[in-house]
Amino acid sequence: MHHRITVPGFLASAAMLLAIPASAASPSPGAPGIGDPYYPDYGNGGYDVSHYDLRLRYRPAADELEGTATLLARTTQDLSRFNLDFLLDVSEVRVDGAKASFTASGEHELEITPRKALPKGADVTVVVRYRGVPSSKTAYGFTSWHRTPDGGVAANEPEAAWWWFPSNDHPRDKATYDVSVQVPDGTQAISNGTLQSTSSRLGWTRWNWRSDKPQATYLATLALGRFDVTTGTTESGIPVLNAYSKDLGAHAGAARASVERTGEVADWLTGYFGPYPYNALGGYVPNTKTGYALETQTRPFYSPRQFANGSNVSVVVHELAHQWYGNLVSVSGWKDIWINEGFARYAQWLWSEHEGEGTAQELADYVYASHPAEDPFWAVRPGDPGPENQFHGAVYDRGALALQALRNTIGDEAFFTVLKGWPQKYAHGDATVGDFRRYAEEVSGEPLAALFDTWLYQASKPGTAAARAADVARAAPRASAAAGTSAAPGTPVRPRSWKKIAATNGVHETGHRREDGHGH
Numbered sequence: 001m002h003h004r005i006t007v008p009g010f011l012a013s014a015a016m017l018l019a020i021p022a023s024a025a026s027p028s029p030g031a032p033g034i035g036d037p038y039y040p041d042y043g044n045g046g047y048d049v050s051h052y053d054l055r056l057r058y059r060p061a062a063d064e065l066e067g068t069a070t071l072l073a074r075t076t077q078d079l080s081r082f083n084l085d086f087l088l089d090v091s092e093v094r095v096d097g098a099k100a101s102f103t104a105s106g107e108h109e110l111e112i113t114p115r116k117a118l119p120k121g122a123d124v125t126v127v128v129r130y131r132g133v134p135s136s137k138t139a140y141g142f143t144s145w146h147r148t149p150d151g152g153v154a155a156n157e158p159e160a161a162w163w164w165f166p167s168n169d170h171p172r173d174k175a176t177y178d179v180s181v182q183v184p185d186g187t188q189a190i191s192n193g194t195l196q197s198t199s200s201r202l203g204w205t206r207w208n209w210r211s212d213k214p215q216a217t218y219l220a221t222l223a224l225g226r227f228d229v230t231t232g233t234t235e236s237g238i239p240v241l242n243a244y245s246k247d248l249g250a251h252a253g254a255a256r257a258s259v260e261r262t263g264e265v266a267d268w269l270t271g272y273f274g275p276y277p278y279n280a281l282g283g284y285v286p287n288t289k290t291g292y293a294l295e296t297q298t299r300p301f302y303s304p305r306q307f308a309n310g311s312n313v314s315v316v317v318h319e320l321a322h323q324w325y326g327n328l329v330s331v332s333g334w335k336d337i338w339i340n341e342g343f344a345r346y347a348q349w350l351w352s353e354h355e356g357e358g359t360a361q362e363l364a365d366y367v368y369a370s371h372p373a374e375d376p377f378w379a380v381r382p383g384d385p386g387p388e389n390q391f392h393g394a395v396y397d398r399g400a401l402a403l404q405a406l407r408n409t410i411g412d413e414a415f416f417t418v419l420k421g422w423p424q425k426y427a428h429g430d431a432t433v434g435d436f437r438r439y440a441e442e443v444s445g446e447p448l449a450a451l452f453d454t455w456l457y458q459a460s461k462p463g464t465a466a467a468r469a470a471d472v473a474r475a476a477p478r479a480s481a482a483a484g485t486s487a488a489p490g491t492p493v494r495p496r497s498w499k500k501i502a503a504t505n506g507v508h509e510t511g512h513r514r515e516d517g518h519g520h
Contacts, residue, residue: 318344325343
């Protein structure tokens with residue numbers, strides 16, 4: 001009798017289990033990294049974020065930040081647990097309204113376990129309450145938070161978000177942003193996108209910013225301090241907002257003389273890269289001691305040191321070029337950094353041509369001749385430089401040489417068609433170096449694997465035939481070495497623009513932005 005009652009129940013339960021997909025029956029934790037071999041723990045698996053809503057309050061004197069972050073996401077697997085990348089102190093996490101348990105792990109992981117497992121394809125709302133002193137937090141021995149005399153700044157690559165908001169910190173997962181920041185009256189909060197409103201109450205002012213196009217986490221920025229703010233409009237109608245720290249000292253004039261040309265430069269770049277992709281534009285120069293600039297979306301960050309030797313519009317060209325190459329189309333993995341830096345450097349070469357200070361070919365000839373075959377410069381492979389060389393000068397300069405070689409191979413018409421078409425093809429997404437090669441082949445109708453291999457993947461100096469030997473010979477006086485030897489040519493002719501380009505070039509020679517004073 002006992003078995004006659006229980007066996008059918010058992011069979012029914014088994015049948016139900018068989019009807020449920022295996023994945024749904026056994027939710028698993030999302031990976032602690034998104035799968036980038038350069039940075040295995042950056043980003044996270046199991047979900048995609050579509051929007052960040054950040055409501056913050058900041059006290060400059062104490063460098064204390066408190067906030068509530070609301071993340072809208074969709075699961076990509078059945079999740080029992082998931083991670084966010086974050087460093088500040090968390091007091092509460094809610095998932096779909098219910099309190100979730102959480103713990104810190106690793107260098108920068110916030111592990112969240114929801115009350116109920118999350119099915120694949122579910123829309124999820126995550127709320128994180130937190131506070132802390134960003135300048136007191138480090139990961140891997142460094143900080144990406146810049147403490148300034150009147151506040152602080154979040155701007156770094158490949159990581160900056162951990163110090164001010166919890167995120168899925170990898171360019172592969174872009175999202176839109178609302179950033180609302182309350183600061184004491186007299187202090188400003190500068191961020192990406194458009195300034196929606198400001199309001200003051202009881203000694204505090206709230207600044208509300210919106211970025212309504214997909215934005216990578218490292219391109220989100222926050223600057224808190226006392227700024228002079230200028231506003232205007234480009235010729236094409238894009239609103240421009242620039243901000244300059246009130247204590248830039250001797251650098252103030254040169255900084256303004258450079259960054260105030262942002263609208264002009266952006267309009268000029270549309271001729272090469274197509275329509276400007278966002279509804280806001282600008283730049284900001286806080287009083288930081290670091291040496292690099294960064295293409296933070298719609299509003300690049302510039303360190304005062306960029307203008308130590310006078311105005312430098314070339315660095316503005318570089319960072320604005322990234323709005324198309326790096327921001328509109330992001331790297332699929334950090335090994336694809338050439339898609340960002342080679343193109344932004346080449347934009348500086350085109351600006352040099354525009355200003356009558358040296359053509360792109362003359363700059364290519366100069367770079368090529370300036371580095372003898374034994375120079376370690378040629379050992380760096382821009383197409384896959386390794387994390388230790390991700391921001392090496394060769395990624396920029398050899399990367400731009402690769403583009404000049406491509407231009408010489410497929411001709412100006414096809415080359416500039418590629419430059420303008422690429423940002424449209426992958427707009428608001430991400431792509432690889434291989435994707436770019438295939439696109440260039442599609443547009444030009446020419447096989448380009450050998451060219452890309454020579455300039456981006458070989459750890460040696462390409463031969464003079466590959467570098468347009470006639471132009472190299474014209475740009476550099478005859479070498480005293482006998483013909484047929486590998487001796488370097490004499491000192492090449494230096495284009496007039498080189499000093500300004502080198503001013504943006506020299507700051508990244510140390511290699512990685514974890515070290516203070518490298519590139520953009």
